[in-house]
Amino acid sequence: MKTTGSPAGTGETAGSEANGAGGAPLRLWGGRFAGGPAEALAKLSVSVHFDWRLAPYDLLASKAHARVLYRAELLDDAELAAMLGALDDVGADVAAGRFTATIEDEDVHTALERALVERLGTLGGKLRAGRSRNDQVATDLRLYLRAAVRQVAAVLTELSEALVDVAEEHVATPAPGMTHLQHAQPISFGHQILAHVHAFARDVDRLRDWDRRAAVCALGAGALAGSSLPLDPEGVAAELGFDRAFANSIDAVSDRDFAAEFLFAAAMIGVHLSRLGEEIVLWTSREFGWVELDDAFATGSSIMPQKKNPDVGELARGKSGRLIGALTGLLATLKGLPLAYDRDLQEDKEPVFDAVDTLLVVLPAVTGTVATMKVRTERVAAAAPDGFSLATDVAEYLVRRGVPFRSAHEAVGALVAWCVEHDADLGEVSDAQLAAINPAFTPDVRDVLSVAGALDARSAPGGTAPARVREQIANLRPTLAADHKWAVG
Template identity: 75%
Template sequence: MSGTKGEEHTVPDNTPSDGGSRSLRLWGGRFEGGPADALTRLSVSVQFDWRLAPYDLLASRAHARVLGRAGLLTDDELARMLGALDDLEDACKAGEFRPTVADEDVHTALERGLLERLGSLGGKLRAGRSRNDQVATDLRLYLRDHVRHIVSRLAELETALMSQAEQHVDTAAPGMTHLQHAQPVSFGHQLLAHVHAFARDVDRLRDWDRRAAVSPLGSGALAGSSLPLDPETVARELGFDSAAPNSMDAVADRDFAAEFLFDAAMIGVHLSRLGEEIVLWASQEFRWIEMDDAYSTGSSIMPQKKNPDVAELARGKSGRLIGNLMTLLTTLKGLPLTYNRDLQEDKEPVFDAVDTLLLVLPAMAGLVATMRVNTTRLEASAPDGFALATDLAELLVRKGVAFRDAHEAVGHLVVWCQVNDKEFEDLTDDELAKVSPHFTPDVRDVLSVPGALASRSAPGGTAPSRVREQLAALRDLVDGHAAWATGS
């Protein structure tokens, strides 16, 4: 279950929605006085955890039903409780019920809303659960939902890359190492390299979901409950695979949040790598692509500029995704069992990572889908920098020359060409033979870019035939990503 994007980003203002009702703390019974203002300001989290409201209400309905089955709510009380929870959810969606400045967190705000609708009956819902197991459950529900949104956006980016790759299976491009021309490759092959990286990201997220599908609800504050509850039934009702086997671990565990942030950071790294390549490709020095006007910006002073802002922002936002992971890992380090208030700091980095990915991924998919590839420029520059040298050396190997000797001979040939300002294709038979007796006239057979591409036909190679096979396999894989994201 998820709210709309607008609901998720609702931030409460400082105006009480009830016209100034008294503060409703969930923990005040043991205290004679209220908290200091400084403590209240430090403790409040409702300004960011309010986005968990739909998930808290979902878990509350499941908890109400288990209380009913345990005989702790009559049938009439259960019906009234579920009706009030539904009404409260509708009011939250419509913006008619909002947290106030006096609400400490999402749980406090929603209990206030329930008490406003049910009076003392609303207080019965608190039996058998704690904010400790509530928030752990809510955050898992939120992330399992939003990971599917992220995978859906990743599938769109993968599809955009594959569509471009399909058009450029036979387009030769300079393949690079150390940002230096190395060997000619299919440009489609290079684009699909990015798809494989994002496919690993999806695989990690799907694997993450398997471990995250454990429900903490029923663990209480740390020790479970003496009430006759049924955590396994609640878990299944909420879409989890099982209930947590250890109540202390259930409320203290934030591995699922840290692991998600690692996955998000890796997606950020892969987006940054793609963004960096697009920045280079769009530069005057490369001129491999032209960006669509809808996905580029201009300069306030230089009218000729067309800037790759989407790619640069994707590259830049990887820093905050990596930082979110470091933030949570540092928070978790050294915490004793079980719940500690430090764990309030888990949600902001998680929410920020979700928001960042759902912002960047569609923009990058649009940029890739609409960019125009300069095939003439790519193919003209594919053999530059003596990029066919390896093919020449491997031809000598096929003729029986040791690779060490072949490597040496081709290296001498490159130096001779540089000194004499010539390319391989400019050389005469006599000039070839002058450098090495291994260079007989038949070496010209490999000094063509199409031939070089076609020869790389081993599995995983850049030969167009292999790229087409790779593309077909990836289509099936990405179809599976999209289907998992939608639950179909």
């Protein structure tokens, strides 16, 4: 339920200005209507139950707009002081929960104007000059999302830092690298972990790049055509921390590219979290047994007492579908809209809010899982040579001896086929049998049948050699520090 502050000492009372004729709720659009909307329309139209989180940003923009009206000589000194004081009071009441929206408030803008009019009477109605809910909401949502994106980036870099810490511990831990989920070649387990870090680093870079395009202020565009009042869009933009003001008033109120683009970035983060979550699920399975989860980041079964379930990884996978759905839903809403503003755009906020909330709950849980998990190094290393994963090294050994790779590939394929038939590993084939399979195989081929040697040999830039993995870590640390600094301001 709402509560109200004391009216400012302006000689006005809340009266009919706050409530409308006959005590009806304040509306920002009712002048030409003889009666209120039908209950069904009111229920469909109301958005204050979800857009109330924009209240701090709407108040921030309102103070900037009040100063613009003052510079345009539409408010005098006393009126500006009373207006700014009342807006501060409303902000304090909102923050403390003393003022909240009610179901009679159509949206956050109506609720806050009601609060202002309750305090200032007629003076409170002056703030509406030169602006519309169309440019207000476009500005508020950008303000909210620019702040939220930094929160997301901060926790995303914290996850990356946790992954880098794990990678640093396992630079020289051999692991089976896989394609098609089949053993392929030995790799450094640290190299595998860092692959996820690079994906998340792109996500943060994408958010930073998004912010550059989102830093456009729509306030002053009005409903769609700008204003005949002497407003100052560039001044407002600078005061609110935007890089620039709108260039086209129609585009300013109808553009939701910034919301859709954020949702794409959020969906990509979700996809990357899902891939990491899937690997954690695999690594903690009995079939792999590479990782043991800390009890704080696992759950049990209500019927099977032995179970330890990787719920965080599974929920990360599941939440990715939710994030992808938010993106596709908004794109479907936007695709057929004529310019300029249409009420369909009310549907932009819930998917954006939900995506922010989803990421801010999933990311810390994944970070905690990664930071506390125990890698079972011996088991990971023991699996590295399984599945004839050194076969490529044997083929490259033949290439260094002058054998064309096509021929080398066929020769090693025949060697693997013999091993499969005789249930033998590559290193268990006798010298005589090697020569019988292909004369190119001489006894010194055994020099390349070493996991450690296979890792060290892949020392090209970006490769899995431990030296290159350490190089990656050295390059990533300052990048992550810079990204975190940007995020936290």
